[in-house]
Amino acid sequence: MNKIVLEGLARAPVTESGPDPDGAALAELAASVNRAAMARLGRSLAIREVDAGSCNGCELEIHALNNAIYDLERFGLRFVASPRHADVLLVTGPVTKNMREALERTYNATPDPKWVVAVGDCAVDGGLFTGSYACVGGVGQVVPVDLHIRGCPPTPVQLLRGLLSLLTAAKAPANA
Amino acid sequence: MAVIESLMEKGRRVEGHRPWPRCVVDEALWRALAQGLAAGEATLLGLWGEPDAVHMALLDEERGSVAVATLPCPEGRFPSVAAVHMPALRLERSIRDLFGLEPQGAGDARPWLDHGRWGVRHPLGAAAPAPDGPPAAAYPFLPAEGEHLHQIPVGPVHAGIIEPGHFRFTASGETVVRLEERLGYVHKGLEGLMAGASLERAARLAARTSGDSTVAYGIAFARAVEAALGLEVPARAVWLRALMAELERLANHLGDIGAICNDAAFALMHAECGILREHVLRAAAAAFGHRLMMDRVVPGGVAADLDRQGAQAVRTLLERVRRRFPALVALYDNTASLQDRTVTTGRVKPELARLYGAGGYVGRACGRAFDARRSLAYPPYDRLDFEVPVFAAGDVDARVWVRIREVEQSLALVEQILRGLPQGPIRVDVPADAAARGGEGLAFAEAFRGEVLAWVRVDGQGRIARCHLRDASWFQWPLLEAAIEGNIVADFPLCNKSFNCSYSGHDV
Ligand code: SF4
Numbered sequence: 001m002n003k004i005v006l007e008g009l010a011r012a013p014v015t016e017s018g019p020d021p022d023g024a025a026l027a028e029l030a031a032s033v034n035r036a037a038m039a040r041l042g043r044s045l046a047i048r049e050v051d052a053g054s055c056n057g058c059e060l061e062i063h064a065l066n067n068a069i070y071d072l073e074r075f076g077l078r079f080v081a082s083p084r085h086a087d088v089l090l091v092t093g094p095v096t097k098n099m100r101e102a103l104e105r106t107y108n109a110t111p112d113p114k115w116v117v118a119v120g121d122c123a124v125d126g127g128l129f130t131g132s133y134a135c136v137g138g139v140g141q142v143v144p145v146d147l148h149i150r151g152c153p154p155t156p157v158q159l160l161r162g163l164l165s166l167l168t169a170a171k172a173p174a175n176a
Numbered sequence: 177m178a179v180i181e182s183l184m185e186k187g188r189r190v191e192g193h194r195p196w197p198r199c200v201v202d203e204a205l206w207r208a209l210a211q212g213l214a215a216g217e218a219t220l221l222g223l224w225g226e227p228d229a230v231h232m233a234l235l236d237e238e239r240g241s242v243a244v245a246t247l248p249c250p251e252g253r254f255p256s257v258a259a260v261h262m263p264a265l266r267l268e269r270s271i272r273d274l275f276g277l278e279p280q281g282a283g284d285a286r287p288w289l290d291h292g293r294w295g296v297r298h299p300l301g302a303a304a305p306a307p308d309g310p311p312a313a314a315y316p317f318l319p320a321e322g323e324h325l326h327q328i329p330v331g332p333v334h335a336g337i338i339e340p341g342h343f344r345f346t347a348s349g350e351t352v353v354r355l356e357e358r359l360g361y362v363h364k365g366l367e368g369l370m371a372g373a374s375l376e377r378a379a380r381l382a383a384r385t386s387g388d389s390t391v392a393y394g395i396a397f398a399r400a401v402e403a404a405l406g407l408e409v410p411a412r413a414v415w416l417r418a419l420m421a422e423l424e425r426l427a428n429h430l431g432d433i434g435a436i437c438n439d440a441a442f443a444l445m446h447a448e449c450g451i452l453r454e455h456v457l458r459a460a461a462a463a464f465g466h467r468l469m470m471d472r473v474v475p476g477g478v479a480a481d482l483d484r485q486g487a488q489a490v491r492t493l494l495e496r497v498r499r500r501f502p503a504l505v506a507l508y509d510n511t512a513s514l515q516d517r518t519v520t521t522g523r524v525k526p527e528l529a530r531l532y533g534a535g536g537y538v539g540r541a542c543g544r545a546f547d548a549r550r551s552l553a554y555p556p557y558d559r560l561d562f563e564v565p566v567f568a569a570g571d572v573d574a575r576v577w578v579r580i581r582e583v584e585q586s587l588a589l590v591e592q593i594l595r596g597l598p599q600g601p602i603r604v605d606v607p608a609d610a611a612a613r614g615g616e617g618l619a620f621a622e623a624f625r626g627e628v629l630a631w632v633r634v635d636g637q638g639r640i641a642r643c644h645l646r647d648a649s650w651f652q653w654p655l656l657e658a659a660i661e662g663n664i665v666a667d668f669p670l671c672n673k674s675f676n677c678s679y680s681g682h683d684v
Pocket of ligand 1: 053054055056057058092093094119120121122123127151152153154384387
């Protein structure tokens with residue numbers, strides 16, 4: 001193990017990826033998300049993820065934000081385990097009827113001020129699952145949404161871009 | 177007599193079901209088949225409904241043969257398979273919820289997918305309106321009685337970035353006495369949306385059954401449609417599908433190996449594996465234009481060709497993983513504190529895995545060698561050289577090792593595919609006469625977590641009349657309940673991660 005740790009210390013940071021054009025924009029994006037959060041909240045941003053019926057594709061990409069290449073946490077953006085610690089709810093899925101109440105309760109457990117981001121085409125308006133007897137269709141049908149991030153699933157870079165635009169938007173958060 | 181032979185002999189064969197036979201049976205034969213399952217003479221591959229019939233797919237593992245038995249249910253009921261063969265239980269509860277067909281003698285009258293919130297009962301059968309607010313009565317969990325027992329309810333919203341489901345633990349001190357799962361939270365009514373959908377729309381729906389297995393679902397669904405319509409897919413498309421499937425397997429296994437170690441508080445492995453996973457996704461995006469390769473497999477072929485640059489991205493990926501992965505395997509193997517958490521934890525008994533027909537790493541970690549790529553070989557795997565790694569211990573450690581060895585196998589497969597990839601077209605259109613004929617098809621594809629079953633009936637307008645998709649998780653989730661028994665509560669996340677069952681794939 002020591003060998004791997006030492007190698008890790010010695011090698012160039014993986015976070016700065018080489019040929020990928022997304023890589024260059026990434027650090028800048030994440031840093032500005034954090035600056036905006038500081039201006040708003042005076043501290044870093046706590047995010048709580050809620051799967052409200054996703055196919056789990058969106059979760060995979062939200063997860064990727066945590067890997068060493070995107071390394072969200074170095075900018076003070078972190079995922080928290082409880083809605084009570086969260087500033088932002090990232091909600092995925094077409095809101096199944098079986099998850100509706102859990103989503104409402106999670107929202108109510110999140111202290112103000114708070115933002116809700118609907119992540120993925122399903123969360124925006126039900127997507128492909130529109131019209132199903134088992135889906136409400138769109139997070140906005142259940143809780144107020146501040147931002148929609150499209151994509152099926154949105155890539156990690158699109159997710160970061162979304163968080164940035166949320167915070168730089170002129171309007172104050174809901175219930176501030 | 178072998179179960180499938182007796183089905184073929186006594187059942188009435190239905191025309192136009194491909195490639196395996198489907199036979200209509202009477203109640204006596206249905207019961208006999210259930211007995212055959214209980215006696216271990218065949219494995220249950222699937223059990224699904226229609227408004228007026230139930231179907232059961234059977235596998236004879238020794239002979240490698242598959243068949244479907246259909247029991248018409250004019251009275252709205254059928255003899256419960258679960259009454260003698262427990263693996264059918266949740267499938268039957270779902271059939272009752274969705275179609276209103278009553279499994280007689282099942283011994284568990286509780287709903288499964290229906291949480292009383294749909295505003296409709298039996299949505300795929302004789303649908304009847306129902307209130308859609310929160311249900312009046314709480315779900316009755318099974319009792320666990322005894323002194324000093326306490327219950328811990330967890331979910332549906334969990335602490336991490338994972339799918340929703342409810343776990344009800346009954347513990348005696350630290351030790352889990354019983355775990356009962358409650359699922360269905362992400363039921364999206366996908367099979368309802370399938371009915372009447374165009375092939376194109378249905379393929380997109382199938383690809384979203386479980387996002388982590390989108391390629392495998394794409395392949396299973398496309399192959400079922402192609403079987404139903406007698407479509408011949410170009411060789412290059414078949415090979416490109418396998419390339420995507422192996423990239424998907426690599427990404428998921430790498431993610432899982434890291435995540436399991438992370439749940440054993442070993443973050444270094446998680447970080448290293450996460451980097452490799454990310455590189456797989458980037459290579460997939462470079463090669464096929466989408467990180468998860470969603471909607472790249474379509475009935476008739478594939479929607480994206482591999483160009484020189486894409487092939488180069490995959491080759492670079494191979495080199496990168498080959499350079500890094502062996503050191504990570506050695507790290508896993510040589511870290512005593514990590515092994516201390518994974519070895520002997522969450523053991524699945526081989527008999528149970530066999531009984532449930534558990535596929536994927538859950539089955540292969542305790543001696544069940546089933547892999548659809550080999551056991552029900554489909555092209556191009558019949559022409560590729562690979563091993564199906566099998567371990568015996570059935571614990572978290574063995575499930576990690578299956579994944580490690582499969583990463584190595586997938587790397588070798590990707591290399592073979594790049595070398596042998598045929599030239600030519602990547603897609604054929606569905607001919608009008610085939611679409612007008614319609615038909616029924618059954619297919620399997622090996623996803624990273626186990627086999628996916630896809631069954632379709634295409635109507636005379638080239639639309640989906642009925643489609644059933646069955647995730648490997650159906651036969652793995654119940655084993656998680658068994659695996660955690662006698663372990664400490666704190667080891668549950670580790671066990672759960674080592675199973676990594678799909679919620680969405682199960683709830684559909
Ligand atoms: S937007 Fe796409 S990836 Fe996300 S949950 Fe919906 S279907 Fe899955």
